[in-house]
Amino acid sequence: MPVPPQRDPDLTRAALTHWLGTRSDEIGAVELGPVTVPKEAGFSGEILLFDAEWTESGVRRRQALAVRVAPTGHRVLPEDFWDDQVRLLKLLGGTGLPVPKVLWDEPSGEYLGAPFLVMERVDGQVPADLPSYHRQGWLADLPPGDRAAVWNGGVDALAAVHRLDVREIGAGFLDRPEFGPTGSGQLLRRFTHHLDFYGVADDNTTAAAALDWLRAHVPDDTGPVSLLWGDARIGNIVYAGTRPVALLDWEMAALGPAEADLAWYLHMDRHLSEGIGAPRLAGLPGRAETVARWEERVGRTARDLPFHEVFAAYRFCVVTARVARLLGESGILPPGTDFPLHRNATALLATVLEENGPAVSSRGRGPALQRPRTA
Known part of the structure; x- marks a missing residue:
């Protein structure tokens, strides 16, 4: 069950386009595809998916990305665990566990109204909760x-x-x-x-x-x-x-x-x-x-x-x-x-x-x- 829609997709796309362009003086000509929410997303976290293209150090790059936004209005869990979660994901990236690679994180709420992190999007399938994977899928x-x-x-x-x-x-x-x-x-x-x-x-x-x-x-x-x-x-x-x-x-x-x-x-x-x-x-x-x-x-x-x-x-x-x-x-x-x-x-x-x-x-x-x- 996904988090209820919390933001305008076009405004979100524009904000992320601007933000990605600020990551380095070497990054420019940023283009983002449509921003979508995965149907398998849970109620406790807001996930945004998009394809991005940019020029970095003269090389044109393209990558499928996933953004995880810190919970604000819809908090299932009581503790503000965001900073620890980002820190843990970065640590796990060096352990050999199959976890998405963290590319960047934004600690402020300036761009999306809450901190967020950007990860490589991993292609594949996830067993669904709704409807239950025991019933169909x-x-x-x-x-x-x-x-x-x-x-x-x-x-x-x-x-x-x-x-x-x-x-x-x-x-x-x-x-x-x-x-x-x-x-x-x-x-x-x-x-x-x-x-x-x-x-x-x-x-x-x-x-x-x-x-x-x-x-x-x-x-x-x-x-x-x-x-x-x-x-x-x-x-x-x-x-x-x-x-x-x-x-x-x-x-x-x-x-x-x-x-x-x-x-x-x-x-x-x-x-x-x-x-x-x-x-x-x-x-x-x-x-x-x-x-x-x-x-x-x-x-x-x-x-x-x-x-x-x-x-x-x-x-x-x-x-x-x-x-x-x-x-x-x-x-x-x-x-x-x-x-x-x-x-x-x-x-x-x-x-x-x-x-x-x-x-x-x-x-x-x-x-x-x-x-x-x-x-």
């Missing part, structure tokens, strides 16, 4: 063996993120010691610190029960600290055929146990199948096979997955409450609408809680414990 059109290759390529890319040495790449700035020691407890406290921003309803007893459970089951975290992609899912991967060529959307990056990413990867796929009442695509490896492959790639056993799977389900439920609020504020949905995304996320959270132990706190069960309905 290029992934559904592949034979089962190729679907498995797509999924496993994502698992391998995720494991490559987790094999990075946080100190060696200089990613320690992602730590948030104000929320406690690096680990599961820090991630939970950092997230719940912003519950008022997300706006989950007081009568959502499923979310309340999940938070009680999480606070009672925080792991000791004896494992290593890893770089966390944050929004790790195949819907944030550009594929060339079945091969990942770009890992996108690092605005939720953090430090902590790598299992938090693995659980998110599993849960987001589950939401787009079971969570919306859609059959999961044949050929996609299941949970056990996925975990085993990840363990083989990172060289250790997964720890505390039940906690991280409940945490993933809880976070997604809370984030969808924020998305529902933004849709109401933007006029896309009437305020108070029963939004299927949030309703289904809450129902799947209830299921995950039931699978992992006592799900209901003293607050009891409420109407939020419905089963998922087709979106």
